[in-house]
Every structure is written in structure tokens, then in C-alpha cells.
Amino acid sequence: MKITVTVNGEAHTRDVEPRLLLVHFLRDELDLTGTHWGCDTSNCGACVVWLDRVPVKSCTVLAVMAAGKEVRTVEGLERDGELDPVQKGFSECHGLQCGFCTPGMLMTSRRLLDRRPDPSEAEIREALSGQICRCTGYENIVRSVRWAAEHPAGRPAETAETEDVTP
Template identity: 75%
Template sequence: MQVSMTVNGEEVTREIEGRLLLVHFLRDVLGLTGTHWGCDTSNCGTCVVWVDEKPVKSCTMLAAMAGGHEVRTVEGLAQNGELDPVQRGFMECHGLQCGFCTPGMMMTARALLNENPDPTPDEIREAISGQICRCTGYATIVRSVRWAAAYEADRAEANAAPPEAATTGGAP
């Protein structure tokens, strides 16, 4: 069957088997290997991508079901050559160790910050509760998301500040 969707802003159309999972379509057909495949049972959350801006475990969705929709993977987080604040937060606060769960965690964290720009640590833990990290103990992941939230708040505040009043001839 033929399936068409938008992936990271690009329209793609491919001939696929109807039983192909979205995770395998992204990785094997499109070569977007940032989305990891861990369990096929929706338990680990390493395969989280967005479908129409909502986090979805791509191992539980057929590629055909994503037809006509917008899919965003971890490769689509960075914009205009600049890392997303969530990606920067994971770097700054060591939110990853082995990195296997990281793409799914980042996609979930970005979705959380889009809905709630200042989540508490408990709200972050709740948001990522459907994902398993076997290395970090989650503390650095929570710190990474908090860092991203603070970074975005600082940028918003800096952009909202009124420009310095222009002066002429040294007068205030």
C-alpha cells in the first residue's frame, strides 16, 4: 500500500506493507534512526515520536495509521541549526548516560514544556512515567527538563524586555 505523511516538515510517500509499524517505517524506510526501538510492547517508551504534536509510542502504531498526519522525530527537534532547549538541557545536566531512552524522553519533555512551560519535578516525573531509563535514576532527566524550562523562561523574559530608551546628545 502507499502511505503519505509529513515527517519533520517534509512530505514523504512510500510503498509499504500494511503491517509495518511506524517505528520501522521511520528507521528502516526513511533512515531516521534517532527514534529507538526497544520493546514492541509500549513498555519502554524509547520510540516516542509526535503525531500531530502529540507524543505517541511508535511501536504501537502502524505506519499506515500515520498517513495524512504530521510526524516529528527527535531529528526534528533542532530548528535552523539550533538545538532545542530540551536537547541543550540534556547536555548541560547530563540527562543521558547510555542514550537509549534519550530520544523518547526528549520528545516527551518537549511536549510537556509546550503544554506546561514551568512544570514541577513531580509533573515532569508524571509526564515521563511511561518511559524506562535503566541508567540515570531519572534525577538528571528531571534536572534537564527543569533547565530547559528555565532557559526558555529566561529567553522569553529577555525578548519581552523593553528596548533601552534612545538618547540624543547624551541626555537621558
């Protein structure tokens, strides 16, 4: 099938098998390897991307389902050469160890902060409950998200909606 998907603001047209997963489309067709493919069962959350501004686990979405839609990946967080505050927070507060879960954590955290600019620790933990980190105890990840909330760098929220942020 021929599909066109807008990824990080750029339209991409490809012929794909109808069964191709979005995670593989991003990694193999577009060479956007920031989105990690972890468990293949939608349990780990390493593959979280945004599909029309909603976090989804890209290992459960077919590429053809993204046709005509907007996808935002971890590569799309940085803007004009400037890291997103969430990316800076993970660096400042040591929110990663091996880094495998980090792309999904970053995408989910950005969504949370766009919806709730000053989340409580409980809200951060709830939003990240669909993400599995096998290396950390989540303490530094929560600190990283709090750091980003406290250092928004004048970043406007993507939307003003207050819907669920857990992928």
C-alpha cells in the same frame, strides 16, 4: 499500500506493507534512526514521536495510520541548526548515560514544556512516567527538563492546550 506521511515538515510517499510499524517506517524507510526501537511492547518509551502533535509510542502505531498526518521525530527538535532547549538541558545537566531512552525522553519533555512551560518536579516525573531509563536514577533527567524550562531561548509554545502529556 501507498502512503504519504509528513515527517519533520517534509512529505514522504512510500509503498509499505499494511503491518509495518511506524518505528520501522521511520528507521528503515526514511533512515531517521534517532527514534529508537526498544522493547516492542510499548513499555519503554524509547520510540516516542509526535503524531499530529500528540506523543505516541511508534512501536504501537502502524505506518498506514500515519498516512496524511504529521509526524515529528527527535531529529525535528533542532531548528535552523540550533538545538532545542530540552536537548541543551540534557547536555548541560547530564540527563543521559547510554542514550538509548533519550529520544523518547526528549520528545515527551518537549511536549510537557509546550503544554506547561514551568512544570513542578512532580509534573515532570508524571509526564516521564511512560519512559523507562535503565541507566540513571532520573534525577539528572528531571534536572535537565527543569533547565530547559528555565532556558526557553524565546521558544514559543507549540500550542496552548493543557491536555495530558504522558504517552
